[in-house]
Amino acid sequence: MKYMKNMRVAILGYGNIGKSAEQAVLLAPDMELTGVYHHNDSLDSIAADVVLICTPTREMGRYAELLLAQGVNVVDSFDVHGDICMHRSRLGAKAIAHRAVSVVAAGWDPGTDSVMRAMLLAMAPEGVTYTNFGPGRSMGHTVAAKAIKGVKDALSMTIPMGKGVHARRVYIELEEGADFKEVEASILADEYFAHDDTRVEVVESVAALNTVQHGVKLVREGVSSGVDNQQMSFDMTINNPALTAQVMVSCARAAVRMQKQERYGAYTMIELSPISLLPGDEEDLIGKLV
């Protein structure tokens, strides 16, 4: 199968995700990388059909609006679950006004996990879905642990105990003169850790534990057509930034295709058809995958 490299893709932001996205675009058979932009670069007249916004979450909305106003499609990995609806409707208005498409919250959770949760619900409308994260590094909990007085560096790992229950293991380096018992008590009392089985351990070097490995196990125990005990699960162990960036790159295709179909607006991944994420011809993909 031959592909045309006819989708021009640019990247904004060059941290973990931006660097992985660069690799994913270079490996995509249908894409041409037309630029990598840093935070402070000018975004006027970007020569791209779609821009992958790989900045910190809180800056994504502002950059997306700037680009959509030029009629350029955008993809972001906005990950504050509670604010996704607001983010989507803000960018949706801008996208419609400028005949462009924005894919928001593209990644694995939110993102492909959201798609799995939607599919599991369509397969078993009654029942319970458990989302078990890890084992892997939790960004939010790591930041919370680092903010505790007396902590020089920290890494918080999420350990799944099943049925959506998580344990935390917090590895810390102490500031000189800090008292372990006091620091430990502060961590255990913190809202981020107070509700889980949390253990704190002092290590020589947090940097030496560094890992971007993460995972998830989604379990649904439910009812299909009135029949109980339908058991379904989705499980993965992955390099976190590599998967997030890859999913963003796949979503870039959906953005460009939906613009061509004049379906302007902002979409989360559960609003996209899976086939629109893939390179190649529709009939070929249907023959191969269905």
Place this chain on the structure above:
Amino acid sequence: MKYMKNMRVAILGYGNIGKSAEQAVLLAPDMELTGVYHHNDSLDSIAADVVLICTPTREMGRYAELLLAQGVNVVDSFDVHGDICMHRSRLGAKAIAHRAVSVVAAGWDPGTDSVMRAMLLAMAPEGVTYTNFGPGRSMGHTVAAKAIKGVKDALSMTIPMGKGVHARRVYIELEEGADFKEVEASILADEYFAHDDTRVEVVESVAALNTVQHGVKLVREGVSSGVDNQQMSFDMTINNPALTAQVMVSCARAAVRMQKQERYGAYTMIELSPISLLPGDEEDLIGKLV
């Protein structure tokens, strides 16, 4: 959350799948069951927005065309993998001509497994996907075993050995006077069984082994953004007709919604957005699932 029962659904065919579909429609918060039609019933002026075609696969195309010609949306679980593209384009032409929507090959394989394969490919574009079926009853192999001379009744179970390799266990009742060794040799030589590790066993009653339990394990070992060893799997153990029917009922929503959006044509499940399968308000679903 309150739902309006404003989607009128009818069922055509009343075998295993039709009976399960009846339960699924009755349990759906947004659907009204307006009729169950048998094979020989008249299909003129059906009072439904969408009809679930639960007949044998080979009759689905003919019934779908009859209904689409009346502008009625249809969902089928057409399951001959190699003929799906042809079936889809045949029904697509009819659907477009009559401003209706047809969802084809709705079920779990083809169906939700197809969606999983597409998502796994979007997440890790290079790599290998293994589809491991079972343990469960294989319809095709059961029919093949029953056709062997000397076999009174048969049940062929598919046993997954991993990496897409399957073993077969064939339970048979012999016709009076039939020779086991001859029957066994015929089964082992049959094209359906010749390539797998197959064992044949005589039982007193095949009916006593009857089960509709089935399952699948989809495994992808691939590369995201150039990073190797991304490990993903989807696993389920389910009641087969209950899941097939439930997925068809969920796809009925997508058919009706796409007709309202004037997106006429025939679609496989990888062409549908997951959100379109679910009852309720878009923003509510996004808030809950993403």
